[in-house]
Amino acid sequence: MKPINVGLLGIGTVGGGTYSVLKRNAEEIARRAGRPIQVSVVADRDVEQTRRLTDGNCRVTDDPFAVVADPEVDIVVELIGGDDVAKQLVLQAVANGKHVVTANKALLAKHGNEIFAAAQKKGVMVAFEAAVAGGIPIIKALREGLTANRIEWIAGIINGTTNFILSEMRDKGLSFTAVLKEAQRLGYAEADPTFDIEGVDAAHKLSIMSAIAFGNSMSFERAYVEGISTLDAADIRYAEQLGYRIKLLGITKRTAEGVELRVHPTLIPTRRLIANVEGAMNAVLVKGDAVGATLYYGKGAGAEPTASAVIADLVDVTRMHTADPEHRVPHLAFQPDAMVDLAILPMAEVVTSYYLRLRVEDRTGVLADVTRILADHDISIDAMIQREPGDDEQQTDIIMLTHQTRERNIDAAIVGIEALAAVQGKIIRLRLEQLL
């Protein structure tokens, strides 16, 4: 049977993994796909190294634009990253009638609407399993495995760097800064870790999942994004005492008022399976109205786990590329003419529970003042710890968990409490989800 020819753009970490897994498992992959899948050309800036890596088994070029125009190429695999050149390449590949497989979450989160519309028009597939949660087949689960359901919400640990940092902070009682340095030394964090630690990478992935779950257009620019760089080890300890663990979650939820789309550190009950996902691992919890909660867990990054997702897409496209475009699986789970434009809820309108930590003077009446302000804003308290002050201390910490309330109520209450004379400095506020 005639092989499928792949044009590989970029042979760095994921590209190298893809090349090597395609070669190592060639026989088994062909048995599944119905025909061999071979890399026929690779474009990479470093032509010399690419020649060494591919060892004469395929053509090598430094011009990715030649690859997307190459008549021999059936499927273009875009692993260059970024959203400038990558966007041009993907759109040109589509215009040339090529199917595309990409791991580029930033590209899809920002330009997905445009790219999928172009692919739809041209009758080609743009597959992107590798863009979310690495090797975990979560796009397939959402797009095909859970189609019976009205999906209610998704909550995911979808950034390995931050989960590694949070696990180490809890495990070793270290500060964020100390663990970040260690993570950089071990290769779990990049030299410039901003995208990971500030939640942007997670927000890219969350936006993609949200679109597929709700049949909504990509809405990355409207996501609420808060990272972990200001998280204090003390709050991890207090949360633990209260039976909670802190994870950086990407949460998207369908409500009557709009879609929630938010990334932030979140307290979750320690007894939940997802609370026990440690180190650089990823996990996504999906709540459907028929199936209930299902969880998907695995490696969210790395050469071969990501290659696993890239190649799964290659096999999918190979199996289906002769199918009538109208009868393929839709890119975003819903048929293109059945996508909608749901409003994204502003963070102030989100309803959730909260963890508050206050530093207060150790004197009579402070707690009464604080709880009065909360009550005035209709916020009720679910649990509280007041730490006993040390012998020389005049101040102490109060930690409170609230019942569900609207974010703008908490915002207002915090302003009120911070204005009290007995309250020192800023209040630490984290969000809390039961995930039930």
Added chain:
Amino acid sequence: MKPINVGLLGIGTVGGGTYSVLKRNAEEIARRAGRPIQVSVVADRDVEQTRRLTDGNCRVTDDPFAVVADPEVDIVVELIGGDDVAKQLVLQAVANGKHVVTANKALLAKHGNEIFAAAQKKGVMVAFEAAVAGGIPIIKALREGLTANRIEWIAGIINGTTNFILSEMRDKGLSFTAVLKEAQRLGYAEADPTFDIEGVDAAHKLSIMSAIAFGNSMSFERAYVEGISTLDAADIRYAEQLGYRIKLLGITKRTAEGVELRVHPTLIPTRRLIANVEGAMNAVLVKGDAVGATLYYGKGAGAEPTASAVIADLVDVTRMHTADPEHRVPHLAFQPDAMVDLAILPMAEVVTSYYLRLRVEDRTGVLADVTRILADHDISIDAMIQREPGDDEQQTDIIMLTHQTRERNIDAAIVGIEALAAVQGKIIRLRLEQLL
């Protein structure tokens, strides 16, 4: 767009769930599938009740054979169960050119090879996501999500009844018999629970996953099957002290000598995520050479979770039914002409670790005799507890964990140890897996 017409065979628990979810989420399902999916006829013995349930919205009959021959029906959903009439119905539906969706694990485990060959020949699809682990899209993950990988092994908690019983035994320190009664009262166990508690149901599901993972023909009749009905609460306690939890696992593994296919109670390290899957929940851990370990978790039974899988298959078939049969996803992940017939390894040849509990007289030299016999069979000890005898006791328990060894070595060593005068009664032997 013309609706897809479903003929539903059986409207019991899962059939009722399927009917009601199809109706409740009709709009969202149509937006995903590209056209409405409607039940046009239901066959059930209880025609009166079926009329009430379907309330004039579709035809009702007590003759399932009329449904599989009905020219209006596009897809037959078989939810009758058993492997006698169900087999005839599925084969006739296929012969009549209908696609089939079934939740019937016993049918596929026993007659899958014949059914898939018939479907292949006729160019129709037989989909069966609901046959394994209820609402968890594990068939899709194995067949499509992990196609890049050489799958090394699968270990699954794939029977909710037994997982509920084991969770309760550990939680409350109760005996198997006591918890079984409670499970029956709560509806978690059937009046005749044999299939569940003896591991047969798990073996059906395991056989299906094994075929898909390795491209092997269905080999249920060669599986090793051991249930939990003789499991003692004492062993759950001792395992816990050693850092392990006991789960009924279905395990299939590819080795150089053949495929392991076995269901038995298994000690697994408590810190593994899968060890913390409690109650009636299911979870499947899959190890691929590229992706590493991925885990899939959710409800393995119940009306709507199972309906979720049935309907996902209906959407899949609807999306793909016009595709050229050669370019559809193969039933068993591998192309029909690329399936192989790998040998199933006899249990005596399986290599794993063991938990042994011996009741011995409390006197000098016993332990030396026992460890000598183990050493003679090349078995080394990894951990040991010897319980201190009570004041009036002449006997005590020794619990040992071994390193990996071949099952026949343990069998021989057990015979030798049981022959020692100081050893009382039978030795309790359980298997242990690290799942790394």
